[in-house]
Amino acid sequence: MGENIIRIRNVKKIYQMGSESIPAVNGISLNIRQGEVCCLFGKSGSGKSTLLNLVAGLEKPTEGQIIFHKKHIERMNEDQLADFRQKYVGFVFQSYNLLPTLTALENVTLPLIFKSVPVKERNERAMEMLKAVGLEERATHKPQEMSGGQQQRVSIARAFVNRPPVVFADEPTGNLDTRTTYEMMDLITGLAKQNNQTLVIVTHDLELSEYADRIVMLQDGRIEKIEDRRKGKEETETAAREKGTAGKAEGEDGHD
Amino acid sequence: MNTKDLISMAVRNLLKRKLRTVLTVLGVVIGTASIVVMISIGIGMNESFAKQLEGWGSLQVIDVSPSGGMSYDEESGRMKQEKKQDPLDAKAVETFKQIEHVEAASPVKTSYFMIGAGKYVADANIMGIDPAAMEALGYKVEEGRALTAEDSKAIVVGGGVEFYDPKLSWEMRYSSEPPQVEILDKKVDVSYDWSYGTRYADKKLKTTKMEVVGTLSAEGNDSYWVIMPIKELEKLQKARDDWEKSKYGGNSSSNRNQTKEFDEVRVKVDKMDNVQAVQQQIKDMGFRASSLTDQLEAMKETTKMLRIVLGAIGAISMVVAAISITNTMVMAIYERTREIGIMKVIGASLRDIKLLFLTEAAFIGLAGGLAGIVVSFGVSQIVNLVAMQQGSNMTSSIPVWLYAGAVAFATGIGILSGYLPAQRAMRLSALTAIKTE
Numbered sequence: 001m002g003e004n005i006i007r008i009r010n011v012k013k014i015y016q017m018g019s020e021s022i023p024a025v026n027g028i029s030l031n032i033r034q035g036e037v038c039c040l041f042g043k044s045g046s047g048k049s050t051l052l053n054l055v056a057g058l059e060k061p062t063e064g065q066i067i068f069h070k071k072h073i074e075r076m077n078e079d080q081l082a083d084f085r086q087k088y089v090g091f092v093f094q095s096y097n098l099l100p101t102l103t104a105l106e107n108v109t110l111p112l113i114f115k116s117v118p119v120k121e122r123n124e125r126a127m128e129m130l131k132a133v134g135l136e137e138r139a140t141h142k143p144q145e146m147s148g149g150q151q152q153r154v155s156i157a158r159a160f161v162n163r164p165p166v167v168f169a170d171e172p173t174g175n176l177d178t179r180t181t182y183e184m185m186d187l188i189t190g191l192a193k194q195n196n197q198t199l200v201i202v203t204h205d206l207e208l209s210e211y212a213d214r215i216v217m218l219q220d221g222r223i224e225k226i227e228d229r230r231k232g233k234e235e236t237e238t239a240a241r242e243k244g245t246a247g248k249a250e251g252e253d254g255h256d
Numbered sequence: 257m258n259t260k261d262l263i264s265m266a267v268r269n270l271l272k273r274k275l276r277t278v279l280t281v282l283g284v285v286i287g288t289a290s291i292v293v294m295i296s297i298g299i300g301m302n303e304s305f306a307k308q309l310e311g312w313g314s315l316q317v318i319d320v321s322p323s324g325g326m327s328y329d330e331e332s333g334r335m336k337q338e339k340k341q342d343p344l345d346a347k348a349v350e351t352f353k354q355i356e357h358v359e360a361a362s363p364v365k366t367s368y369f370m371i372g373a374g375k376y377v378a379d380a381n382i383m384g385i386d387p388a389a390m391e392a393l394g395y396k397v398e399e400g401r402a403l404t405a406e407d408s409k410a411i412v413v414g415g416g417v418e419f420y421d422p423k424l425s426w427e428m429r430y431s432s433e434p435p436q437v438e439i440l441d442k443k444v445d446v447s448y449d450w451s452y453g454t455r456y457a458d459k460k461l462k463t464t465k466m467e468v469v470g471t472l473s474a475e476g477n478d479s480y481w482v483i484m485p486i487k488e489l490e491k492l493q494k495a496r497d498d499w500e501k502s503k504y505g506g507n508s509s510s511n512r513n514q515t516k517e518f519d520e521v522r523v524k525v526d527k528m529d530n531v532q533a534v535q536q537q538i539k540d541m542g543f544r545a546s547s548l549t550d551q552l553e554a555m556k557e558t559t560k561m562l563r564i565v566l567g568a569i570g571a572i573s574m575v576v577a578a579i580s581i582t583n584t585m586v587m588a589i590y591e592r593t594r595e596i597g598i599m600k601v602i603g604a605s606l607r608d609i610k611l612l613f614l615t616e617a618a619f620i621g622l623a624g625g626l627a628g629i630v631v632s633f634g635v636s637q638i639v640n641l642v643a644m645q646q647g648s649n650m651t652s653s654i655p656v657w658l659y660a661g662a663v664a665f666a667t668g669i670g671i672l673s674g675y676l677p678a679q680r681a682m683r684l685s686a687l688t689a690i691k692t693e
Contacts (some may be wrong), residue, residue: 058687059599079606086603097598097690101272114603116258158602217264 284624621670
C-alpha cells in the first residue's frame with residue numbers, strides 16, 4: 001500500500017448548541033494511504049460523516065490539522081477549498097445529488113465544465129465514464145427517468161470522471177436495495193483500484209466493510225478500533241489455509 | 257469554467273423558469289421603454305427648437321463684433337465700460353480660423369445701397385463677405401448659387417428684398433402689390449446715390465453693374481440682405497465717400513468705413529455642439545460673440561425642468577424593474593440552494609457561481625433592453641403621429657446612441673441588481689446547501 005495521502009492530526013469538531021458543546025469529532029488522528037479503500041464505520045451519531053466532511057474540506061475543524069499531501073486543508077480559504085475539490089476530490093452521496101434538469105451525460109461532464117475542459121474532450125471522457133458504469137444507453141436521460149441504482153451510477157461516473165486522487169462516498173448505498181448495493185460497491189471499488197485512487201467510504205452497514213482494506217470504527221467521536229482487513233485478510237487466508245491443511249491432516253489422521 | 261459554458265448554462269437556467277423570466281424581463285422592457293421615450297421626447301423638443309432656429313440662419317455660425325462699448329456687468333449689476341481689445345481686423349479673422357473646430361471665418365462689412373433692375377429699384381442692406389466662405393457660412397441659397405472665390409462683380413440677393421417703382425408716390429407704393437422682378441442671372445445696377453431712380457438722382461454718377469448669381473430664401477435672418485464680395489463693397493464705400501466729399505465737402509458721413517476694422521466677423525464651426533465652446537474662446541479674446549445657439553440654449557433651459565421630470569418618470573420605472581430583477585434572482589437562489597451546493601462540491605469555483613448568477617441577471621437586463629428599444633421605437637412613432645395631428649412640437653426622436661445606450665444601461669442595471677444575490681449564492685455553504693432537501 002502507498003504512502004499516506006491524508007494525515008489527520010488530533011482533529012476535533014465541536015458544535016455549539018446554545019450553552020452546550022457537542023463534540024461530534026473528539027480528537028481523531030488517522031492516516032489514509034494512497035490507493036486504499038478506507039471505510040469509516042459507525043452508528044448514527046458516531047461522527048463518521050462529520051469526519052468525512054472535515055477531510056473533504058466541506059467543514060472546518062475546531063481543532064487539529066488535516067494535511068492532504070503537504071497542504072493544510074484546515075487553513076484553506078473558500079477559494080482554495082473550491083480549487084482543492086476541483087483538482088483532487090470526487091464525491092458520491094447517499095442521495096445522488098444529480099442536477100435534475102441535466103441529462104446523465106451533462107451531469108457527468110459538469111466537473112469538467114468547471115475545469116474548462118474543451119467540449120469534445122469532456123464529452124468523450126464523460127461518455128467513457130458512462131460506459132464504465134454501464135449507462136451509455138442512458139446518456140440522454142434525465143435523473144427522474146432513471147432508477148435509484150442508475151442515478152447512483154451516474155453520480156459515481158461524475159465522481160470519477162475527473163480522475164481525482166481521492167473519492168469520498170457518504171453512505172453511497174443507503175437508498176439502494178441489497179442486490180444493487182453489491183453491484184454499486186463492486187463498481188466503485190473496482191474503479192478506484194483500477195487507477196489506484198483512494199476511496200473513503202462512510203457507512204453504518206457492516207457488510208460494506210467487506211470491500212474495505214481498512215475499517216475505522218468510530219464511536220462517540222473517537223476511533224474505537226482500526227481493522228486492517230488487508231493484513232487481516234491475508235492473515236486469515238494464510239491461517240485458513242494452514243488450518244485447512246492442518247484440519248485435513250487432522251481429519252485424515254482422525255479417520256485413519 | 258469558460259464563457260461559452262457560462263452563457264449557455266445561464267440561458268438554460270432562465271429558460272427553465274420561463275414565466276418568471278418573462279415577467280421580470282417585462283419589467284425591464286417597461287423601464288427601458290419609458291426612459292427611452294421620455295428622453296426621446298426631450299431630444300425631440302430640442303430638435304424642433306433647432307429646426308425652428310435653423311429657419312433663421314445657420315446654427316453653426318457665430319457672429320463676432322468688436323468690443324469696446326458698454327456692457328452689463330452681472331456681478332455688480334451696473335453698466336460698465338468694456339476695455340478695448342484688439343481690433344476686429346484681418347489679423348483677428350486669421351486668429352479665429354486657427355481655433356479648433358472653426359471651418360471658416362469671413363469678415364463682414366455692411367452698407368446701404370440702391371439696386372436698380374430696369375425701372376424698379378430696391379433699398380438694399382448690403383453685406384460684404386469673403387466670397388470664398390459664403391458656401392460654408394450656411395447662407396440658404398434658394399436659386400442659382402452662392403458666391404465663390406472667383407466672383408467679383410457678383411451678388412446674391414435675399415428673397416425678402418423688395419423692389420418698387422421709384423416714380424410712384426409713397427402711398428401708391430404701399431397700396432400696391434410689390435412687383436415681381438426677375439433678377440436671377442441678370443445684371444443689376446448698384447448705386448450709392450440714395451436718390452437713384454428718382455429725378456433727384458445725380459445724373460453724372462455711374463452705377464456699378466453686378467450680376468445676380470443667386471437668391472436667398474425669403475425666410476430667415478439673411479433674407480433682407482444682399483451679399484457681395486467684401487472687396488467690392490469696400491471699393492463702393494470708398495467711391496461713395498469720395499463722391500459725398502466732392503458733393504457736400506468736408507467730413508465723410510462714415511469715417512468708420514475707412515478703418516481697417518470690420519463691422520462683424522462670421523465664424524463657421526464644424527459642429528453645433530462645439531459652437532458654445534468656440535464662442536466662449538472668442539469672448540475670452542475680448543470680442544463680443546453671439547450665435548443662434550444662444551437662443552437654443554435659452555429654449556433648452558426653459559424646458560429643462562420638463563425634461564428632468566420626464567426622465568425621472570422613466571427612471572422610477574427602471575428602479576422598479578431593477579428591484580424585480582433582484583427579487584427574481586433571490587428567489588432563484590432559494591430554489592436552487594441545493595443545486596448551488598452540488599456545483600460547489602463537484603468543483604465550481606466561487607467565481608463560477610457568482611458569474612453564473614450575474615450572467616443570468618445580465619441576460620434579463622439585456623433581453624429587457626433589446627425588447628425595450630423595440631417598444632420605444634413603436635411608442636415614439638405613435639407620439640410623433642399624435643403630435644403631428646395636434647400640431648404640437650412635442651415630438652419624439654431616438655438617436656442611435658440612445659438605442660445603444662438603453663441596451664447597455666438595461667444590461668448594466670441587470671448586473672447591478674444581480675450583484676447582491678450573486679454574492680449571496682457564492683457565500684452559501686456547500687455543506688448546508690447539499691443537506692437542503
